[in-house]
Amino acid sequence: MAVKLKLASYNIQDGIYEDLIIQNVHRMVSEGVDIFCLQETRIIKPNFIIDRLKAELGDEWQGEYFLGVDNPRLEVGLTILWKSVKLNLQELDKFFLPKLNYVGLYDHFITSVFTPAQRGAMIATFDINGTIVRITNLHLDFKNGAARRRSQVEYLVDHLSKNPVLHEIICGDFNTSVKNGTSKNQKNWIGQSLQNEFVDAFPDLKWTFDGASIDPTRFFSGIHKLLLRLGVRFYRKLDYIFLKNINLTNAKMEQLKGSDHYPLVITFEV
Numbered sequence: 377m378a379v380k381l382k383l384a385s386y387n388i389q390d391g392i393y394e395d396l397i398i399q400n401v402h403r404m405v406s407e408g409v410d411i412f413c414l415q416e417t418r419i420i421k422p423n424f425i426i427d428r429l430k431a432e433l434g435d436e437w438q439g440e441y442f443l444g445v446d447n448p449r450l451e452v453g454l455t456i457l458w459k460s461v462k463l464n465l466q467e468l469d470k471f472f473l474p475k476l477n478y479v480g481l482y483d484h485f486i487t488s489v490f491t492p493a494q495r496g497a498m499i500a501t502f503d504i505n506g507t508i509v510r511i512t513n514l515h516l517d518f519k520n521g522a523a524r525r526r527s528q529v530e531y532l533v534d535h536l537s538k539n540p541v542l543h544e545i546i547c548g549d550f551n552t553s554v555k556n557g558t559s560k561n562q563k564n565w566i567g568q569s570l571q572n573e574f575v576d577a578f579p580d581l582k583w584t585f586d587g588a589s590i591d592p593t594r595f596f597s598g599i600h601k602l603l604l605r606l607g608v609r610f611y612r613k614l615d616y617i618f619l620k621n622i623n624l625t626n627a628k629m630e631q632l633k634g635s636d637h638y639p640l641v642i643t644f645e646v
Contacts, residue, residue, distance in 0.1 A: 378645040379505045380625070381462060382408045385513070385547035385617055387415040387637035390453070391425035396634030401429060404630070409641060411458040413513035415549045417441055418453040426455050436461055442470045442498050451494040454513050462504065469499040471535060473528045476519060492519070497532055501541070507646045509622075510541045514548040522565060525551060529569040543646055544620040546574065549637065551614055566616065574618035577627045577642050583611035584629060585637050615640055622646065
């Protein structure tokens with residue numbers, strides 16, 4: 377018998393608006409989400425937002441996170457939370473992606489840091505009522521253009537290919553950072569990097585990032601706010617969910633306040 381599940385992929389913008397993020401997660405749980413793949417779950421406060429989430433969600437939920445080795449404030453920041461009554465974890469792999477050697481002046485201006493960030497992927501293999509499903513949660517580099525991100529996806533695919541599975545989901549923040557007119561080209565290189573084995577759960581979605589919500593600690597935030605007052609908005613499609621041999625029954629972007637990204641939620645059967 378097929379099992380129906382809901383998955384949400386959500387970049388929480390370091391949890392700077394923690395109460396809103398917690399509220400959004402609880403709302404999605406009430407709407408039936410069984411597994412969360414979160415990006416930018418970093419330690420920016422004395423009390424880690426993921427510890428709070430795990431405590432509030434209760435014993436029927438389990439979770440694992442992947443933080444940076446040298447700087448938990450800036451690096452990696454990935455979390456997977458899942459409902460243990462539906463998903464039985466078989467294997468967990470925390471995998472570093474290749475790291476940049478430098479940060480240019482423009483990238484420093486955008487991100488307010490000079491040190492290249494370590495990116496990564498969390499790869500969780502679950503037994504779902506006898507069916508093995510592998511779910512990868514990732515966050516690619518923002519810096520150094522599409523060629524950089526493509527090389528990271530190809531590096532990940534090479535790693536995954538060493539232990540192939542039939543049913544698979546890859547989701548997260550791909551940082552494609554493009555306008556609507558070039559999103560087709562971005563999707564094409566992602567598909568090619570994934571060896572055309574995966575289907576985009578949101579093929580017609582134009583954007584997932586709304587720059588109206590920004591981290592107020594960033595160097596350029598004042599300029600950004602001025603541009604917003606002048607009516608200049610920053611919409612980009614940065615987030616994706618790709619499926620291999622997964623029966624997708626519904627896909628929706630939730631427009632929830634609390635982050636500069638909106639969560640992508642899919643309903644699927646295995």
